[in-house]
Amino acid sequence: xxxxxxxxxxxxxxxxxxxxxxxxxxxxxxxxxxxxxxxxxxxxxxxxxxxxxxxxxxxxxxxxxxxxxxxxxxxxxxxxxxxxxxxxxxxxxxxxxxxxxxxxxxxxxxxxxxxxxxxxxxxxxxxxxxxxxxxxxxxxxxxxxxxxxxxxxxxxxxxxxxxxxxxxxxxxxxxxxxxxxxxxxxxxxxxxxxxxxxxxxxxxxxxxxxxxxxxxxxxxxxxxxxxxxxxxxxxxxxxxxxxxxxxxxxxxxxxxxxxxxxxxxxxxxxxxxxxxxxxxxxxxxxxxxxxxxxxxxxxxxxxxxxxxxxxxxx
Numbered sequence: 684x685x686x687x688x689x690x691x692x693x694x695x696x697x698x699x700x701x702x703x704x705x706x707x708x709x710x711x712x713x714x715x716x717x718x719x720x721x722x723x724x725x726x727x728x729x730x731x732x733x734x735x736x737x738x739x740x741x742x743x744x745x746x747x748x749x750x751x752x753x754x755x756x757x758x759x760x761x762x763x764x765x766x767x768x769x770x771x772x773x774x775x776x777x778x779x780x781x782x783x784x785x786x787x788x789x790x791x792x793x794x795x796x797x798x799x800x801x802x803x804x805x806x807x808x809x810x811x812x813x814x815x816x817x818x819x820x821x822x823x824x825x826x827x828x829x830x831x832x833x834x835x836x837x838x839x840x841x842x843x844x845x846x847x848x849x850x851x852x853x854x855x856x857x858x859x860x861x862x863x864x865x866x867x868x869x870x871x872x873x874x875x876x877x878x879x880x881x882x883x884x885x886x887x888x889x890x891x892x893x894x895x896x897x898x899x900x901x902x903x904x905x906x907x908x909x910x911x912x913x914x915x916x917x918x919x920x921x922x923x924x925x926x927x928x929x930x931x932x933x934x935x936x937x938x939x940x941x942x943x944x945x946x947x948x949x950x951x952x953x954x955x956x957x958x959x960x961x962x963x964x965x966x967x968x969x970x971x972x973x974x975x976x977x978x979x980x981x982x983x984x985x986x987x988x989x990x991x992x993x994x995x996x997x
Contacts (some may be wrong), residue, residue, distance in 0.1 A: 731816040733767070733803040738825045738994040741770050741798040753779075755803075757811045765807035767814070773797045773990060777828070780818040781985055782811065784918045786837060789986040797992050825995050829988040838923040839980045842913060842973055844931070850972030851935040854906040881940045881960065888936055898943030899960055906934050920946055920963040921975075924982065929973060941966040 755767035756779065769776065774794035778785055805817060822828040875883050882893040882901040891903040892915075900919075904912055909931050917925035920941070942960030949962035967973050 730820070731813055732820055733805050733817050736803040736821050736825075737801070737997045738821065739800045739997070740993060741800045743798075757809050757814045765805060765809070767801065767803040767805065767818075769801045770798065771801075773799065773826070773992075776801065776818075776822065777830075777985070777987065777990075780815055780822055781830075782815050783985060786922050786924075787982065787984050789833070789835065789984045794987070794990070799994065822990070827989055827991045829990070831986050831988060832983050833986050834981045835984045836979055837982050837984075838921075839978045839982070840917070840921055840923055840925040841928040841976045841978060842909070842925055842967075843928045843976055845968050845972050845974040848972055849929070849931060850970065851931070851937055854934040854936050879960070884938060894943075897959070899940070900943065901938070901940050903936075903938045905936055907937075908932075908934055912937070916963060916967070922950055925975065928976075937971055939966055939970055 752768065752770040753775075754769075755761060755763040755765075757764070769779070771779075772795045774785070774788065776799065777794065778788055781788075801821075803817070803821070805814065809817070819828075876895065877883055880895060880897065881899045882895055884891055884901060884903050888903065888905055890905045891901070893902075894900045902915065904915060907915070909927050909929050912935070913925050913927055916939070940960070941963045942958060944956040945958035945960050945962040945965070947954045947956035948958045949964055961969065964975050967975055
């Protein structure tokens with residue numbers, strides 16, 4: 684999925700083109716999402732709050748302070764339980780609070796212009812649902828956030844098998860060292876950069892994701908189902924939900940390379956982005972033998988009715 688950093692770097696006109704994240708979730712169509720949101724609202728107390736919380740406007744980037752930072756969201760990859768720390772724009776913060784990709788937030792490009800620092804403490808066993816309620820309540824209290832849900836037709840996508848058949852490799856048993864996650868938090872592989880500018884995968888066949896400073900991406904999936912593959916590429920690259928129509932039921936290993944600039948050009952013909960590699964559409968078809976087909980359908984989106992651009996005093 685598109686992560687929060689990706690979304691922050693693409694706000695404004697291109698904000699609506701790409702989904703965030705990240706941290707990262709599978710896409711689903713309108714009714715399923717609305718049911719999930721309704722159930723969450725019924726089972727999580729609207730009075731949940733952080734033990735201690737601070738919200739301040741972040742200083743503009745000056746080369747010495749980090750442009751963005753995020754840690755402490757409850758989940759399997761959380762390495763800082765009990766403490767939420769973020770320097771992100773309001774667009775990112777709202778999508779985190781409601782656990783949605785960026786394309787499910789109705790057009791609010793000005794939210795990407797305001798950056799905030801958030802520091803909060805909570806019990807170490809806080810669930811994601813409880814955290815979401817705490818952050819939603821914090822945004823309502825400190826920034827006057829008011830929202831509602833609405834159905835909106837947007838671009839949606841289906842993943843199918845391309846003409847000529849799938850090129851995915853069925854997963855095979857491997858040694859423990861081969862299956863270790865060797866991702867480096869989005870940094871290029873320590874083994875270097877290819878002549879065409881794409882990162883070189885490290886040894887083994889474990890999960891890996893890397894992005895170069897100019898937006899060339901390499902990703903390796905290990906022992907993944909098609910829904911897991913969709914979860915990896917859908918939110919990172921598309922402006923709408925991606926669903927499985929391949930009929931493939933196995934587990935697969937794959938390596939995939941694509942360019943963010945080519946992706947922008949593919950999603951928006953009026954974009955000034957200069958393609959310097961394959962888009963995700965070309966990469967999936969040429970490298971995996973699958974095809975992303977565009978459709979259109981209704982999706983429940985979050986509409987921001989009001990939000991203050993400056994938080995109240997701590």
